[in-house]
Amino acid sequence: MAGHLERMPELALEWHRAGKGAVIATVVETWGSAPRAVGSQMVVSGAGEMEGSVSGGCVEGAVVVEAMELVGSGAAKLLDFGVSDDEAFAVGLACGGRIRVLVEPVGGALPVAVLEELVTARAARRSVAYVADLDGGARRLAPSAEFAERFRMDRSGVEEDGRTFVHVHNPPLRMLVVGAVHIAQALVPMARIAGHDVTVIDPRPAFGAAARFPDTDIVEEWPDEALEALGLDARTAVVTLTHDPKLDDPAIRAALGAEVYYLGCLGSTRTHAKRVARLAEAGFSQEQIARIHAPVGLDIGARGPGEIAVSVLAEVTQRLRRG
Structure with missing residues (x-):
């Protein structure tokens, strides 16, 4: 599971509680030769600190800039990146591709209560899904039974409706x-x-x-x-x-x-x-x-x-x- 060995939700909550502000960026869709799997995450603080990765280097800089602008704001942002063949080759990929990244400020688009519930579930080794409406503001946690096949395969992704992103959080x-x-x-x-x-x-x-x-x-x-x-x-x-x-x-x-x-x-x-x-x-x-x-x-x-x-x-x- 992308992110299950990484403490991105925990780090975002720590930075938010410390008053630094925090924004979580998550890969929601990929096409072609994407370097990081769907569900991979990066956290950016209002002080410019960053942890994690969404692309292996080719779009991180642009995501950080967008994230810094969203610290303390309400809205989420969906970023679309095309990685050209030349750029892909420069970061060790065989060919280009596209990456969509959801950028969510904690306390805004990502409610603190939902993040706290997610961190608690992860600490208790409980399988949960973070479900985000990419076209609206709804954010919730769902039991693994609601997306059983995704959990069995550790596969985060966008549902067939094209707007519901399901981020699988399986314990290690x-x-x-x-x-x-x-x-x-x-x-x-x-x-x-x-x-x-x-x-x-x-x-x-x-x-x-x-x-x-x-x-x-x-x-x-x-x-x-x-x-x-x-x-x-x-x-x-x-x-x-x-x-x-x-x-x-x-x-x-x-x-x-x-x-x-x-x-x-x-x-x-x-x-x-x-x-x-x-x-x-x-x-x-x-x-x-x-x-x-x-x-x-x-x-x-x-x-x-x-x-x-x-x-x-x-x-x-x-x-x-x-x-």
């Missing part, structure tokens, strides 16, 4: 990996590149050593306690890799009781059959148990930790995007 994707094993060492950096916030959970200090997982959040607690503390939701994938029922089973039970979009467990077909028997004995229904992807990963004939990690990430992505 998370992957919680139980078991700091060889496959995890390959999976963690791959998942991070694919846009997940990754946490490794393993109560065994020798396995979860920082040297084995550089720049990674490592939780040295029992998996069920760790998962409860971290919280599980519909933007979370859980992957268990320890092969040890004492560690995997508590994590699986916790994940089955939550809304996680993916639960995958390492182990052979025979290992999984024993796991299913234990879960059934513990009171889980066949429907619940069927949510488990096991053996973990797409069947691509993977051999070795790296290839198994590729198969896991592929299956996680398939589950996320195809439902």
Whole structure:
């Protein structure tokens, strides 16, 4: 999701509350070779500070000028930019294109109450849509169910009516990996590149050593306690890799009781059959148990930790995007 890793709404609210004034610029439509996705944002303060990006450099200057003029005013402005082939080449694009940018002053076109509600929802990891009428003044937040397909695909954009812009605010994707094993060492950096916030959970200090997982959040607690503390939701994938029922089973039970979009467990077909028997004995229904992807990963004939990690990430992505 464009902007989900960026704190543009939060920054706009901070600058507004600090009395600097704030304007949010959002890419609402693109054609051709646009450098930034729809939903990308930039925030400009009345003091001339700016954060974020709407184009990768080719129209930022013009947007800042327009934004500065709107600080403290009421109206929003819709800017249309054509990027010529020459300009596009200068900023590293193969060909030209067009970008439409919605520029909204906080406290004017963008009501402070709506921005506060958006920031609160993002902090609570709640999926919401910011809906703006490009031809009028209406601004509101909508539940993800109202635009389910957009949320599933993380796709902001203008509706078919040509005037309703829907900005998808999905919480960051998370992957919680139980078991700091060889496959995890390959999976963690791959998942991070694919846009997940990754946490490794393993109560065994020798396995979860920082040297084995550089720049990674490592939780040295029992998996069920760790998962409860971290919280599980519909933007979370859980992957268990320890092969040890004492560690995997508590994590699986916790994940089955939550809304996680993916639960995958390492182990052979025979290992999984024993796991299913234990879960059934513990009171889980066949429907619940069927949510488990096991053996973990797409069947691509993977051999070795790296290839198994590729198969896991592929299956996680398939589950996320195809439902």
